[in-house]
Amino acid sequence: MSDERVRVALLGCGTVGSEVTRVLLDEADELAARVGAPVELAGIAVRRPDKHPELPQELLTNDAGALVESDVDIVVELIGGIEPVRGWLLTALRKGRSVVTANKALLSEHSAELAEAADLSGADLYYEASVAGAIPLLRPLRESLAGDRITRVMGIVNGTTNYILSAMDATGAGYAETLDEASRLGYAEADPTADVDGYDAASKAAILASLAFHTRVTASDVHREGIAGITASDIAAARLLNRTVKLLAICERVTADDGTESVSARVHPVMIPRSHQLAGVNGAFNAVYVEADAAGELMFYGQGAGGAPTASAVLGDLVAAARNRVAGGRGPRESAHAALPVRPMGQTPTRYHIxxxxxxxxxxLAQVAQAFATHDVSIAAVRQRDRNSTASLVIVTHSAPDAALRATVDEIGKLDVVREVVSVMRVEGEDS
Structure with missing residues (x-):
């Protein structure tokens, strides 16, 4: 074992940071054996040191910038947000300090800048904990499957929305009351906007698409829809068709008729068959389904959030970065060689349940069918139920460009024979 110590600076000490600190202090000998050298916690940057009496006071500081500038080898960032964190991590990377972060918002907008800084200095940039918590997902995408051609990544990457939709499916309750219950039980934040409006999942989709397709994709490239508009009627309609509703991040390699390729990245609610692997993922768990040419279909499942699960991913990255320091190696670099264009949502092939x-x-039915024919959208299935002077008509389409499907719905809504477009939802997990 090397006598040279690997010095670690920790930025942020909330739920995840506290667990990371505990392992670094209480399991130092075990970590040293795994790394091949002692791992020393050099300092912890927190906003108010006086609020952390449980931590060794000599390690605490409220000056994160100074801690990053000090004599450390690895910076572990668990604060979140964009600024001033972006500046601190760029400073660390430019000075040759390796960075371990769980900051999905920062990575989904500024990963290219961070990766370039790491390349110039020879530092490592690890971020396994930024997507799906404890689930080993990003490392397989950028290392284990590096020699394969990934065609699709589709999954449940937000535990809050999955808990809400699972509970609505199980109880028949509406969205608002289920969100209130999720907040009471601690599954939803006091301000759940980032989760229920799909921002959190969109950031993760950008990271997944970038890795899977060797293309720089940002959160602003990801089409985003949340779950606030999902009703108990939507859930019931899905159940009648032996489907369930999930908020999915869907990243695809799309090949046009002329053979050119592009990337589609989107987050929105979908109906999926109950027989699909993702349909049985309930509560706050995450699961991601990967399709590749050689490997075929792969499924990654586990706890996607929480202090201990997320800390597990952070510590895995920390050990990898520390081993590289000791052995003189380097971790994987950014792979953006494909540089595929991002396909607009309107051009992305999808299916609708209307x-x-x-x-x-x-x-x-003839008038409704004519609207579909006008926009060159093929109908896969129709179900009709009469009641008094009105009827309920449910239509499932074949795959078509999303813009054509949206235009079809708009035209149908203007027909005199249509009293109301009750719901529109995309369908996934079946042959088109």
Whole structure:
């Protein structure tokens, strides 16, 4: 074992940081054996040191910038947000300090800048904990599957929304009351906007798409829809079709008719068959489904959030970075060689489930079908149920460009025979 110590600066000491600190202090001998040298916690930057009496006071500082500038080898960032964290991590990387971060928001917008700084100095940039908590997902994408051609990454990457939708499916309750219950139980933040409006999942989708398709994708490239509009009726409609509703991050390599390739990255609610692997993922768990040419279909499942699970991913990255320091190696670099264009959502092929309230008279289906034909959208299935003077019409389409499907829905909504477009939801997990 080397006598040279690997010195670690920790930025932030909340739920995850506290668990990382505990392992670094209480399991120092075990970590040293894994790394091949002692791992020393050089300092912990927190906003108010006086609020952390449980931590060794000599390690605490409220000056994160000074800690980054000090004589450390690895900076572990668990604060979150963009600024001033971005500046601190760029400073660390430019000075040759390796960086371990769980900051999905920062990575989804500034990963290229961080990767370039790491390349110039020879430092490592690890971020396994930024997506899906404890699930080993990013390392397989950028290392284990580096020799394969990944065609699709689709998954549940936000535990809050999955808990809410799972509970709505199990109880038949509405969105608002289920969100209140999730907040009471601690599954939703006091301000759940980032989760329920899809921002959190969109950041993760950008990271997944970038790794899977060797292309720089930012959160602003990801089409985003949340779950606030999902009703108990939507859940019931899915159940009638033996489906369930999930908020999915979907990243695809799309090949056009002329053979050119592009990347599609989107986050939105979908109906999926109950037989699909993702349908049985309930509660606050995460799962990601990967399709590759040689490896075929792979599934990654586990706890996607929480102090201990996320700390597990952080510590795995920390050990990898520390080993590289000791052995003189380097971790994987950014792979953006494909540089594929990001396909707009309107051009992305999807499928729709459309529920309509229509007048109960002859010719209704013909008028509705004509709207589909006008926009070159093929109907896969139709189900109709009569009640009094109205009828319920449910249509599932074949795959078509999303813009064509949206235009079809808009035209249907203007038909005299259509009383209301009750719900529109995309469908995944079935042959188109």
């Amino acid at each position: 529920s309509l309230d229509v007048a109960d008279r002859a010719g209704v």
